[in-house]
Amino acid sequence: MKLIYQNMLGFLLIIVTTISIIGYSEIGYARNQAYMQNYQRMESYANSLGELAETDEKNGTVLLNDNFLNQLEFVLRGDDVHLRIFNDQNMQIYPRVNAKVQLSDKIFSTLKNGQEIRIQNNHAEHSPIGSTKDAYTGVLVPWMNGKNLVGVAWISSKVTHVERPIYMSKRNLLRALLVTVAVGLILSFIISYYSTKRIKRLSRATQKVALGNFNVQIAHKDSDEIDQLAENFNKMVKALKQSNEEVRAQENRRDQFMADAAHEMRTPLTTINGILEGLQYDAIPEESKPKSIDLMQRETKRLVRLVNENLDYEKIRNNQIMLIKTDFDAMPILRDLKSQLKQNAGKANDEISVTGPEKLPIYADRDRFTQVMVNLVQNAIQFTHDGQIEISGKRLEHASEIFVKDNGIGMSKDQTKYIFERFFKADPSRARMGTGESGLGLAIVSSLIKQHGGKVKVDSEPGKGSTFTIIFYDKGYEQFISKDQ
Template sequence: MKLIYQNMLGFLLIIVTTISIIGYSEIGYARNQAYTQNYQRMEGYANSLGDLAEADGKNGTALLNNNFLNQLQFVLHGDDVHLRIFNDKNQQIYPKTDSDIQLSKTVFNTLQNGQEIRIQNNHDENSPIRSTKDAYTGVLVPWMNGRNLVGIAWISSRVKHVERPIYTAKRNLLRALLITVAVGLLMSFIISYYSTKRIKKLSRATQKVAAGDFDVHIPHKDSDEIDQLAENFNKMVKALKQSNEEVKAQEKRRDQFMADAAHEMRTPLTTINGILEGLQYDAIPEESKPKSIALMQHETKRLIRLVNENLDYEKIRNNQIMLYKVNFNAVPVLHDLRSQLMQNAKKANDQLQVVAPDEVEVYADRDRFTQIMVNLIQNAIQFTHDGKIKIISQRLEHGAQFSVQDNGIGMDEKQMKFIFERFFKADPSRARLGTGESGLGLSIVSSLVKQHGGKIEVKSEPEKGSIFIVTLYDKGYEQFVKKKK
C-alpha cells in the first residue's frame, strides 16, 4: 500500500474512532436525560394526584372518581401518557376492568413501604411489571398518609415516544459522521499528499545520487522531521561529493604515478638492455666498457630505489616496521645529512645550512629519524633553485622540533591539502632523478612521524617557499592517533 493511502487510512481511523467514542457518550447521555426527564414528569403527575387522594382522610381515592380520571386521561393521552390507579388493597380501581388486576406481591410490598419504582422498559426480563403489546416506561408512585398506604399511581408512556430524541441524536450523529468522513478524506488527502510529495523529492534525489549526480540539493524550511532529513541528506550529498572528488583525485594521481613509474622503469631498463646487447655483440669499445658498466649499475640502483620506496611505504603504512626509539642528540645527525646531501644541493645551486644549538635531545628511532629528515631535505632541494635551505632544530617542553625551510617554488592551498598523500607530486614537471621522483617521500615521512606519536605541519606560499615542521615528543608524551575503522 502506498504511503499516501496509509496516511489517509490512519487519519480516517482516528476520525472514525473519535466520532464513535463521542457519539456513544452523547447517545448515552441523551438516553439518560430523556428517561430522567420522563420519570420526573410522570412523578409530577403522580404526586399531584396523590395530593388530591390524601385530601380525604376516610377514603383517599374517593375524590379521584372515574369522571375526573377519564377527563385527566383524555388530557394526558395527547402527551402519550397512560394512567392506572390501585387502592390500598392492591386492586386496580382505574380503569375499570372485568378481571381483577393486581400488582405482584413483591412490587406491592415495596410500594407499601413507601418506595417508588421506576420502570425503563417493561419488555425487559428484569422488569417488575408484566410486558404489554407495546413497550412502556413509567413509574409506580405510592400515596402515603403517614405510614399508611392510600393508593398507588402507575403512570407510563410508550418507550418509542421517550426515545424519539435519541433516534434524532443518532441520525444527527450519523449525518455528522458522514460529513466528517468526507471532510476528513479531503483533508487527509491534502496533508498526506503534502508529506509524500516531500518524501518523493527525497526519493528522486536519492536516485540521482545513486546515478552519480552529487549536485543535488533539496530546499527545506527546518520546520519538521522531514526537513531535518532533507538537511541531513544535503550534508550527506556534500560529503559524498567531496569524497568522490578526492577519490577521483586519488585515481588521477595513481594513474599519473603508474605512468611515471612505467616511464622511470622503462628508461633504465632500455639503457641496461642496450648496453647488454652491445656487450653481447662486442659493439662497445673496450675503453668504454667500464663506463657502460657503471651506467648499468646507476640505472639498476634507480630501479631498486623505486621498488624499495614502494615496499617501504607499504610496510610503514601497515605498521609492519619496528621502531627502536632511544634518546640521542639529533644535531650531529643533521650535520651528517648536510654533508651527504651537499652535492645534490650544489647541482641546484642551493645553499644548505643547519641552524641548531650544540645539543637537541630527541626520543626516536635513529634510522627512521634520519629517513624523515633525508626525505624532507631532498624534497626542499627538488623544488628550490638558486636558493637557501635551512635545517632548524630546537627543544620544546616535552619534545623536540625540526624544520626544513626553503625559498623555492612553494605550494598553493590545494597542493598543500594532498601533499602527504601517496603518488602526489606538487610539480611533476620539475622532478629530477634521485630526489624523490616517485611521489612517495612525503607520504613516508607523514606515516613515520605519526608512528613516532609526533605531528607534521606544512606552511607554504606560491613562489615564496615552504617550511615543513616535525615535532617528536619525549617518552610518555607521544600523541598516538586512533586509526579509522
C-alpha cells in the same frame, strides 16, 4: 499504496475516530438527559396524584376513583403516559383486570420502605415489571401516609417516545459525519498533495544524484521537517561532490603514478638490457665494461628502491611495522643529516643549515625519525635550486617541534591539500631522478608521524618556498587519531 493515499487515509481515520468519540459521548449524554427528564416528569405526575388521594378514617386509604384516572390518562395520552395503581396489599386496582397482577415481593418490599424505583426498559432482563408488547420506561412511586404504605403508582411511557431525541441526535451526527468526511477528503487531498509534491521533488533530485549529477540543489524555506530533509540532502550532495572530486583526483594521481612508475622502470630496464646484450655479443669494449657494470648496478638499485618504497608505504599504512620508541637527542641526528645530504644539496647549489637548542629531546623510533627527516630534506632539495634549506627545532610543552624550511618553488593551496597523499607530485615536470620522484616520500612521512601520535603540516606559497612542521609528543602525551579521520 502511494503516500498521498496513505496520508488521506490517515486524515480520514483521525476525523472518523474523533467524530465517533464525540458522537458516542454526545449520544450517551442525550440518552441520560432524556431518561432523567422523563423520570422527573413521571415522578411529578405520581406525586401530584398522591396528593389528590383521600383518606377515610374508618377504612384507611381510599385511592383515586376510576373515572378520574380514566380522564387523567386520556388527557396524558398525548404525551404517551400510562398509569397503573397498586394498593397497599400489592394488588393492581387500576386499570382493573380479571387476572391477578402483583409486583414481586422484593420490589414491593423496597416500595414499602418509601424508596422509588426507576425502570429504563421493562424489556430488560432484570426489569422489576413484567415484559409488555411495547417497551416502556417509567417510575414506581410509593404513596406514604407517615410510615405506612398507602399505594403505589407506576407511571410510564413508551421507550420509543423517550428516545425520539436520541434518534434525532444520531441522524444529525450521521449527517455531520458525512459532511465532515467529504470536507476532510478535500482538505486531506490538498494537504497530502502539497506534502507529497515536495517529497517527489526530493525523489527526482535523488535520481539525478544516482545518475552522477552532483550539482543538484533543492530550494527550501526551513519551515518543517521536509525542509530540514532538503537541507540535509543539499549538504549530502555537496559532500558527495567533494568526495567524487577527491576520488577522481586520486584516480588521476594513481594513473599518473602508474605511468611514472612504468617510465621510471622502463628506463633502467632498457639500460640494463642494452648492457647485457652488449656483454653477450662483446659489443662493449673491454675498457668500458667496468663503467657499464657500474651503471647496471646503479639502475638495479634504483629499481629496488622504487619497489621498496611501495612496500614500505604499505607496511606503514597498515600498521605492519613495529615502532621501538625511546628518548634521544635529535640535534646530533639533524647535524649528521646535514653532512649526509650536503652532496645532494650541492648538485642543486643549495645550502643546508641546522639551528636549535643544545639538546632537543625526542620520544620516537630513532630509525623512523631519521627516515622522516631524510624524506623531508630530500623533498626540499628536489624543489629548491640555488636556495636555502633550514632545519630547526624547539621545545614545546610535552613535545618537540621541528621545521624544514626552503625557498624553492612552493605550492598552491590545492597542491598542499593532497601533498601527503600517495602518488601525489607537487610538480611532476620538475621532479628529478633520485629519492622522492615516486610520490611516496611525503605519504610515508605522514603515516609514520601519525603512528607516533604526532602531527605534521605544511605552509607554502608559490614562488616563495615551503615550511614543513612536525611535532613529536613526549611519552604519555601522544595524540592518536582513528584511521578513518
